[in-house]
Amino acid sequence: MTYKYAKEFVAIRQELEKAQKVLLVAHSRPDGDTVGSVFALREYLSRFPSKEIVATCTDSFPEYLKNFFDEGFADCRKIKISDFDLLIGCDGVERGFEKIVVSKTAGQKVILLDHHTTLKLKLIKPDIVISDEEYSSVCEILYDFFDFHRIEINKKIASFLLIGILNDTGVFQHANTTPRVMEIVASLMRKGASLNKIIQLTFKNRRLETLRLWGRALERAEINQKTGVIMSYITKADLEELKASAEDVASVAEILNTVSDAKFSLVLSERDNNKVKGSLRSEDYKNVDVSKIAQGLRGGGHRLASGFEVRGRLVKSRNGWLVE
Numbered sequence: 001m002t003y004k005y006a007k008e009f010v011a012i013r014q015e016l017e018k019a020q021k022v023l024l025v026a027h028s029r030p031d032g033d034t035v036g037s038v039f040a041l042r043e044y045l046s047r048f049p050s051k052e053i054v055a056t057c058t059d060s061f062p063e064y065l066k067n068f069f070d071e072g073f074a075d076c077r078k079i080k081i082s083d084f085d086l087l088i089g090c091d092g093v094e095r096g097f098e099k100i101v102v103s104k105t106a107g108q109k110v111i112l113l114d115h116h117t118t119l120k121l122k123l124i125k126p127d128i129v130i131s132d133e134e135y136s137s138v139c140e141i142l143y144d145f146f147d148f149h150r151i152e153i154n155k156k157i158a159s160f161l162l163i164g165i166l167n168d169t170g171v172f173q174h175a176n177t178t179p180r181v182m183e184i185v186a187s188l189m190r191k192g193a194s195l196n197k198i199i200q201l202t203f204k205n206r207r208l209e210t211l212r213l214w215g216r217a218l219e220r221a222e223i224n225q226k227t228g229v230i231m232s233y234i235t236k237a238d239l240e241e242l243k244a245s246a247e248d249v250a251s252v253a254e255i256l257n258t259v260s261d262a263k264f265s266l267v268l269s270e271r272d273n274n275k276v277k278g279s280l281r282s283e284d285y286k287n288v289d290v291s292k293i294a295q296g297l298r299g300g301g302h303r304l305a306s307g308f309e310v311r312g313r314l315v316k317s318r319n320g321w322l323v324e
Helices: 006-018 032-045 063-068 138-148 155-168 179-190 195-203 208-220 236-242 252-256 290-296
Strands: 021-026 052-057 086-090 109-114 128-131 229-234 264-271 275-282 300-302 305-311 314-317 320-323
Touching: 006 032, 006 086, 006 109, 006 128, 006 138, 021 032, 032 052, 032 086, 032 138, 032 155, 063 155, 063 195, 109 138, 138 155, 138 179, 155 179, 155 195, 208 229, 208 236, 208 252, 229 252, 236 264, 252 264, 252 275, 275 290, 290 300, 290 305
Parallel strands: 021 052, 021 086, 086 109, 109 128, 229 264
Antiparallel strands: 264 275, 275 305, 300 305, 314 320
16 A cells, blocks of 8 residues: 555654653544544553553543543643654644644654645744645544554554544534545444444443534524525533533534535634634535635635634624624
8 A cells, every 4th residue: 555644644653652751642623533632642652651641632532422531631731842852743733732732842843734725823833734625524633643653553542543533524414524534434344443332432322412402503594595504503601501512512514514405515613702602514515615715714624624712792783693
């Protein structure tokens, strides 16, 4: 097999083996891909007893993933960045990496792994970068990394990688589900990852509060016939009333995107610190690049799944709900 990033894979392994203290950074509002890739690397690096490995994030560990992970994230506020030799950002790097790593010392190395083409950092110059939208997920990139070096993928690593791939392919529903993805999934299952268990416990194990929130968002959904967008919104009051969380919002845009008449979906949700998050989704056959919409609002992502954040709150007007 020909590996597109053979040179980078060699350089990454050299840095992993050389470093004594490694910081693994997941993106804000972590999902299955960022968590799966961070902990797959952590599990691999744990084979070197002399190394200190820390996984962190600006936000708390996702509730729906706790069934598969023994540990959560270290508190990023208590981490001294200058203590680490190697800093690695996994997935959605522009969403949180520089909230934790605001500078690097002369002796530190930074590796960024992503499958979004909007990877842009303002403060840090990375040493090694893989950023390729042709990959379904960072977990797929890591599979190729392990495969290239003939590194043993044990049951734990296989499960972590499968969680990330399932998350970012929408459990094989998105256009990024390639034949290569299916080959990798088969390989991970042979190594002990349970496809059925992961799907049941992470993607089908929904709380009643989540379903009620989805119902409210779906009830509000409207299609703009001119633009083809199907849109809905969720307020902080909704989250409080229904005892739901920001994690419960994540799937609404994907559900709305299944409506046949819609070209893409947009869900606005109020968050803490007077911010509104926008989640955009589309499908390959709909020929809409939602990343361009997100970039116009200083957000990011890729063609079929992007997001943005703006300051303000949702306000009801005569013409509907607006961000003010």
